[in-house]
Amino acid sequence: MVVANHSSHGDTAALLAALDARHAPLIGAAADYWFATPWRSRICRRLAAGFPVRRTGGGFDDLLGTADALRAGHAVVLFPEGTRGREGAVGDFRRGALLLAERAGVPVVPVGLAGTDRLLPKHGRLRRTHLRVHIGAPQYGPVTPAAARDAVRLLASRAAAAPLPDSRLRRRTAAVVASRCGLPLAFAWAFAEALSWPLMPELFLAVACVAAPRTGLRLTLTALAGSLAGGLLALQLAATGTHLPAPLTTDRMRAEVTRQLAHEGASAVSHQPWDGIPYKVYAAEAGRAHVPAPDWFLASAEARGSRTLTVGLAFAALGAVGRPWRRWYAGYLALLGGGFAVGLGVIVASWS
Structure with a gap:
């Protein structure tokens, strides 16, 4: 179970580029946005292996549908904030992703993203920038929302501060x-x-x-x-x-x-x-x-x-x-x- 901070629609592309393709990541996406129209639904499913997650009731039931995929070795990626946050800020985490990891018996892997808010700002245009993805150590056992949020926030701050390798x-x-x-x-x-x-x-x-x-x-x-x-x-x-x-x-x-x-x-x-x-x-x-x-x-x-x-x-x-x-x-x-x-x-x- 991969949990990450969320500040841009570019987060999904960055995660798909960084995560191990052998685990065939599935991306949880807001049902009321990405699956609101047929063309958005096709884009989300075909380009990002997305599945719908309701943000207003029934969301945990949607997550439970991926439990078998988790047990079979797939990675499931969720943004526990539930929506895109402000630049440099990590909002409160919801419990759904962590409860799913506990029920499926898989670890939670925190990931920190930096630069995606500049790549594609909320309500902004795509522009060129550098992205950094820091993947943390797996966390086993029951993981609280606060612990997961702290781990992701630390990784995101490290990613933002990490300089590009130079000569x-x-x-x-x-x-x-x-x-x-x-x-x-x-x-x-x-x-x-x-x-x-x-x-x-x-x-x-x-x-x-x-x-x-x-x-x-x-x-x-x-x-x-x-x-x-x-x-x-x-x-x-x-x-x-x-x-x-x-x-x-x-x-x-x-x-x-x-x-x-x-x-x-x-x-x-x-x-x-x-x-x-x-x-x-x-x-x-x-x-x-x-x-x-x-x-x-x-x-x-x-x-x-x-x-x-x-x-x-x-x-x-x-x-x-x-x-x-x-x-x-x-x-x-x-x-x-x-x-x-x-x-x-x-x-x-x-x-x-």
């Missing part, structure tokens, strides 16, 4: 990129990559936006601005004969970009990054080919803007969706770094 490295990374240093760092990284730095700004966004998804749009736009500013400077420097270091680039890359620019002008930058040639090579060769700065800026903004925005927002979405797995952030960085190193090595080797 210290992720927290530190998020603190840095969300601070006043975050936007200058994104700009400087992308600016430097357009001139000489060998690590593309998308790598920075993959690290930062996953750690702090809410800053994703700001970081992405700032990185794009840094990349375009660096590209313009690289163009001007190359046009005056200044040669900046370009690690992890090859003569074949420069020859291919020179050929593309001769045929397509500034729009040749649209081939980057699909051909694997760094943006700084395109910027420098465009300067040597005396591509007009306005043409270069517009072509770069179109090509790099779409790519950088897509990548940055995709990683921000990944960080938001992956919040329950934040504890594995260090492993994510290891995979990211390893994949980037392998990919970069393959690209450089193919253009050597």
Whole structure:
């Protein structure tokens, strides 16, 4: 016999997700609400294995009909408050569920739920949040309503206070990129990559936006601005004969970009990054080919803007969706770094 606090219609879904499916839980539902119309009745029976419990007379007789299921190993789930309570409060428990457990000779299992009142508030709309379900130890013998209520209330308070598992490295990374240093760092990284730095700004966004998804749009736009500013400077420097270091680039890359620019002008930058040639090579060769700065800026903004925005927002979405797995952030960085190193090595080797 499972008894839990009740503050939302989302409680049933959370319990069905958390309880052992081998016990095929049956959910007690208010007869005057969930079985008041045929379509509600079908939804309750088919999606939640619900059975009706009258709240005004005859309710205990309804519960007795599940005694054989209890003895056969099924779990029966009831909300002894009888109705949805206020946020964070657990109301008085009725005796029906506890008397049924005593007659069937099965233990009472208290469960505390947290977050369902935010998932689907009473008279509110469905919204995204995190749910926690804390399952307590079975209680044998006669269990009083007060004892069951205290056990459920304690579990619910623990569930509400329990932090999501997280990584210290992720927290530190998020603190840095969300601070006043975050936007200058994104700009400087992308600016430097357009001139000489060998690590593309998308790598920075993959690290930062996953750690702090809410800053994703700001970081992405700032990185794009840094990349375009660096590209313009690289163009001007190359046009005056200044040669900046370009690690992890090859003569074949420069020859291919020179050929593309001769045929397509500034729009040749649209081939980057699909051909694997760094943006700084395109910027420098465009300067040597005396591509007009306005043409270069517009072509770069179109090509790099779409790519950088897509990548940055995709990683921000990944960080938001992956919040329950934040504890594995260090492993994510290891995979990211390893994949980037392998990919970069393959690209450089193919253009050597």
